[in-house]
Amino acid sequence: MGLLTIIRKNKAKSKEIRILFLGLDNAGKTTILKKLNDENISDISPTLGFNIKTLIRDGYTLNIWDVGGQRTLRPYWRNYFESTDAVVWVVDSSDRMRMDDCQSELKGLLKEERLAGATLLVFANKQDLQGSMSLEEIRDALDLKSIISHRWIVHPCSAYTGKGLEKGMNWLINEVAGRLYWSGILSTTTSTNQGGAIS
Ligand SMILES: Nc1nc2c(ncn2[C@@H]2O[C@H](COP(=O)(O)OP(=O)(O)OP(=O)(O)O)[C@@H](O)[C@H]2O)c(=O)[nH]1
Numbered sequence: 001m002g003l004l005t006i007i008r009k010n011k012a013k014s015k016e017i018r019i020l021f022l023g024l025d026n027a028g029k030t031t032i033l034k035k036l037n038d039e040n041i042s043d044i045s046p047t048l049g050f051n052i053k054t055l056i057r058d059g060y061t062l063n064i065w066d067v068g069g070q071r072t073l074r075p076y077w078r079n080y081f082e083s084t085d086a087v088v089w090v091v092d093s094s095d096r097m098r099m100d101d102c103q104s105e106l107k108g109l110l111k112e113e114r115l116a117g118a119t120l121l122v123f124a125n126k127q128d129l130q131g132s133m134s135l136e137e138i139r140d141a142l143d144l145k146s147i148i149s150h151r152w153i154v155h156p157c158s159a160y161t162g163k164g165l166e167k168g169m170n171w172l173i174n175e176v177a178g179r180l181y182w183s184g185i186l187s188t189t190t191s192t193n194q195g196g197a198i199s
């Protein structure tokens, strides 16, 4: 039995998926995570270290790591890369001033060898705010179309209203579970070959 088969079999028993929530500070990572877990979102402070949360979805155990995004904390992101199955890159869609910063941080991240196999979900958060950037604007501002190294999708959401959160996570779970547990029998319902957008 090959090593890959053994790893797949062991993972299939526990059906665990390790997800890393990253993005600039103030993007809404912690708020999204709390909303997904039906927690109160009215009193959230900037994350200075990390939060870990375990969610159960569709029979899968999602081990989610939410790491602080302030500039001084970003060098520590690499401490969380090991064994990551998926990255959720959270974007504050109303923060037009920092889209360049957001793009360069994301591009740097995708060059990391330890994240080579990870699936990428870009959450265009804060869609409830008037004047927030549309999906197309975010796709252009972050130059997402140039990403060919990872399977990706960009999905609009609001952590405040909850709109879009479950749909985005469902895509991610299908995608990762297909790769890890179903040996390449990928779901084709929402994805294109190397990514694309669902709405
Ligand atoms: N209007 C609106 N505000 C949001 C939304 N999501 C988060 N916020 C607000 O944005 C601010 C930052 O949210 P956090 O969840 O702390 O952001 P974060 O990405 O975890 O930030 P760091 O921990 O510093 O990396 C808070 O004041 C939230 O209430 C959203 O969907 N809509």
Ligand SMILES: [Mg+2]
Pocket (backbone or CB within 6 Å): 029, 030, 031, 045, 046, 047, 066, 067, 068, 069
């Ligand atoms: Mg946070």
